[in-house]
Amino acid sequence: MTSHATILLLDLALIIVLARALGAGARALGQPPVIGEVLAGVFVLPLLISNGIGGGLFPASIRADLSALATIGVALFMFVVGMELDGGLLRGKGKVAAAVATASILLPLGLGTLLAWYLADAHAPAGRTGFFVFIAVALSITAFPVLARILTDRGMQRTPVGSLALTCAAINDVLAWVLLAVAVTLTGQGHGNQWLVLLVLPYLAVMVWVVRPLLGRLLVGRGKLTPGALAVVVAGVLLSAAFTEWIGLHLIFGAFLFGVVMPRQGARELVHDRVAELNGVLLLPIFFIVAGLKVDLSAFSTTGLGELAWILLAAITGKFLGAFGAARLSGMSTRHSAVLGTLMNTRGLTELIVLSIGAELGLLDARLYTLMVVMALVTTAMAGPLLAVLYPPSVITDDLVAPRRAPTPV
Template sequence: MTGELVLRTCGALVLALLLGAGGRWVARVARQPEVIGEITGGLIIGPVVLAVAGRSGLAAVFPHEALAVLKILGELGLVLFLVRVAQELRVAFASRAENSTGRTVGLIAGGAFVPAVAAGLAFAGYLVAQGDPALRGTAPTPAFVLVVVICLTTTAVPVLARILADRNLLGSAEGSLSMAAAVLNDAVNWPILAIGLGLASGRMSGALMALAVLGGGLVVAAGLSRVLSTGVVSGFCLRRPWIVAVLLAVLACAAAEVTDEFGLTTILGAFLVGLAVPPERTAGPWARVVGGMAKASSKLVPLFFVVAGVTVFTGPLGSLSWVTIVAALVLAVAGKLGGGYLGARLGGQPPAIARRIGVLLNTRGLTEIIVLQAGFAAGVLPPALYLTGLVMALATTALTGPLLGLLDRVDAVRRRKAPSAREDPA
């Protein structure tokens, strides 16, 4: 690599990092999750530069070699993020086991899953019936349908946890129930995603191999978790958290490569390593290790979306229409928000809490983007449908805060009217 190319690569890296920081700042000002700003800023930079400076200008700002470096760093960020996602799922699941509400959680999880599956099937059926290769792609129908369904059933546990913390709802009924339901949903979604990706080869043996790799990975993760929970290892983590974080990151990257070799996605490998991390809530050696990895991932993940914005969304997207985007958005909201509300009501929750649970479960965030990326990388989702899913994920996540605020105002008005209603002699 020449000196000029090194400088241009460094310039592209600095620009991408600035975009991520700027996106986070805009999101905070708009009272939105920071990930929305990171993703949006990264995705629009490619089309913006293309519109202003043309293809030659885009190649000058983001040369091919620079994009290769950004892609590697961005994928490393995703690997680190997935370790954190899996660890947070374990923490949330452990918390649910300690504070089990049994039937209510099951009904809410089922309510948020079954209608969302129906919505996903309806959307997949619509795309197959359209027969547009720009939206349908060339993947086998079973793989395509399963991945589309998972795209509409995902709830982003990390973003949900952040929203609950920002609004002081972690200990509330709606907070604990929505988190527990989201964890159960995601626990079902990951194996289904593995099957869908395995079916992308067009052979049932691919799905069986995916299940075998996933099952073997879970066994290894459970054994590794026991080893990592020992006092000797935990004590070393407490003294050298950054060394352990680096070793864990290397292990996650290696596991990602192994799963990729078996025809799955690197996402599942990193996720399995995250499941091996002992669950700790806020303190302790492993919480410090995962916290350090989370800080690194927050800086690197935006690079991934810059690469997507330059490579995917500056090319032809076929007959992408707003009708398809609106259909995806409406079905996604109806399945998760409506299903979550219905499940909460069946579980005995009052309407006010049920509405909030539905809104919270409609949060998709970066976990949804990772599912979309898995389908896109496996060739199941074409670029136009990938973009449709990104718009849907960003919109549903951005809706969470305003909808919760609207519900707060509606409930406040009702509380003010309640005393006057009781005093009315009529």
């Protein structure tokens, strides 16, 4: 008889190999590796399990273990996202970035509310307020980490429009997480007692004025990262995540804020690289599997495909038109505004985490969760082909040669 540990280890090996293989395939097709990794977890393995092929590899007891590991993976991912945010990005372009970020979140919020009204009869739980708020927030997400990797892969990170996109995505991410926290709190869907959420203010004060200086003493000025320092940081991430989960928000907020307060000097980059590499290889692919087990393939009926069309329309037009319109009004050219609108549509893993929260809180049923996952994949995958047309290498080269020349309106 095969032991529990044997099956778990076999599953972990299978998850890692499949995620890396599909990630490499996605990169070969000009897509971010995360697209292939998400497909491996969200569709390929669950499809094999549902068809009985290898179904014995993922019994209920194993799924519970994978869910626990996935929770750690999400916490560490949000910690890395927090570390990647850089306030220095705002220098010299704060007004334009704020305008684009605000427009690219307000219009999706509005269209998301209309979409929720359309979907409510078929999918909303008894308490519709939470459903409306959550759908609106879900459509406003931009995945900062995925966008950063797209820019790096295409050599756009040092172009004016690439730098602006990073800044807008950073602002958008912060606003979106705040709105999501408000949505979870106001709808009463959190895990803690309602009054505990009042502890968020002293918690923020402690993180900024106590934890940040302590981390500075631990890391700043060090040329290397000791095992002891890394242990302190990882334990701090988990404690911060546990605290926000306890007060009724979600663990992602605590992990994210711990990353934000990390000092920008010293061994910070070493912390980032070590945590991100291990997490990306092992724990995040497990999260994709756990998220994929919630996928309902029956969602792809005639009715479901019609709903998917409306979801895609609201998601794509909200982000694109919001960013494009604000950029044009700020004096950017049509080409650069369109590039910005395309980049702001990338959702990737960040959206998948948000959707998993919605499913966990009962705000998304299995069919709507599946359709929203497809939306996240489509809006991220379309960035590469669109950028190849809107922003070919020759234009990127021109912008890098004359980085100080402001794009002229056309």
